[in-house]
Amino acid sequence: MKKRFCKLIPAFTMLVLLFTSCAKEPTVSVIEATIDGYSVTFSVVVTDADTYLWDFGDGSTSTEAAPVHAYVSSGDYTVSVTVTGKGGEATATKAINILPSVTEMLSGGTTATNGKTWVLSTGYVAGVNGGSVVDNAMFVMLPTVENVLTVIGLGYEYDNEYTFYADGKYVVDVKNELAVTAGIYGMVNGTTKDVGNEYNTLGIYAGSYVAPASATWTLHEEDLVVKAVVNPVGTDVPVLTEDRTITGRKWVEISSDAFFGILDFPSTRKFIIKEITPEKMEVALFVCGYFPDQTAWNVPSYFYHLTYVPKN
Template structure:
């Protein structure tokens, strides 16, 4: 039995040397992989590259800025929507991962889509109508005349379904586009059209009992808009002392030339009551006092309607 011990020892030693002397290059590499992890604080984003078998890192933050750090922190100049891309290279090649970021989404970014929305952001009147969509008096409380409005009411009740098709596009640089579609007509106030040109451009007056119509309108070339997040906004109103009312601390949209959003009337500047990534609710004023020449052009009513993103 004593003679077998050297043989066993030598056998074990040879096996151990054989095992530990294997060429590492012959071992299969783990696949190179990359996953983006991130956290957002206002305009600053901390990125972490969760990788295997990665030797180099290339970040594209979607705003023209890049980095080769494994775990960079990047601050965006402007809030908006960005696509961050990480590309890593390693033993089994190169792989990439992408992350869609929503950074510091101000109301203006929600309205326009931000600096990366090359075609701007397009809205149209929603036929679904929220439970806050109403036809109201132009008083301080927007007391309800009719509402909440039923789904598709302008189409089903008034035969004016075309008002749901017009599109309004807001660009981050302040430019504005308006598409009146095939009928070439826009939703607006009947009294306004009668005063404008005796109603010569009216296309559809099925809503005349409510002071509504559609009429021919040519969108303004090179139009612009102005968005103010908070201001005191004064409008004419038959319900206000001295013929006007002031709404304090509200968001507003105003337009160049003859342009408007949603509803064409004497008062083209409107209030934005609420805005999200996919919808916004706007207060548009209407002067409906044709029967009383003393108040023509002074707001009597308001349409509070929801708009939705196109596409």
């Protein structure tokens, strides 16, 4: 009996080796990635695989066969998957790019603990910067110039800072207790401190301002309906006003007592984002500037088209 058992051992060993040698090595094809904002659905076609190990390139992993992963911020990531089977393992990699959302470009995203601070650019681009009536076309009819605040004697107001946080917090820092202020607003509230020089025909001055202890911002994507002066260069009393609808644009609403860009009546506590990248933001600001009709002093009459850049 003992001899017979000893004869079986080599036979069993050979059988194990035979099956092991016949186990197929897993294969893995190209990784597929479907990107929806910051969420990515991954999949891969494999054969002879029992387990999966995904590395999403941001420190996160998964053992699911077809995982869905949410990235925290934009950027380039190298994703890899290693599959394991009875015959060994195989690995595939793929480079993906997550584009920044408007919220991330505006605020720096959730990883920017100090938010993102914007200041008015001293540059000028024809057809981009200047003034227009309040309408959806936003065609710039009134050009400005490079370093416009300096030209009109208010160059020190380039130090106004506007900081957006991803959680909706908003901070205005005007540095010298003076803010760029719409002329009629400053007159009505008695806050105008400096009207600039003889070249200032823009209707904006420097006025005293105390920022609120707390403020917020909200990004909107729906249409914006605003009551506006139809002909801001006329002299009619009463002046004709009508609702103007802004479509196809994202816009930001600022909480009470705060402002962005130009301090004006509460009807202007919002601005249109015309274009935004991580390096610049082109906006249309509502400005109340129709003087002949006192009942319309707080009604937006112009868009001021300005460019802001991140603070260095």
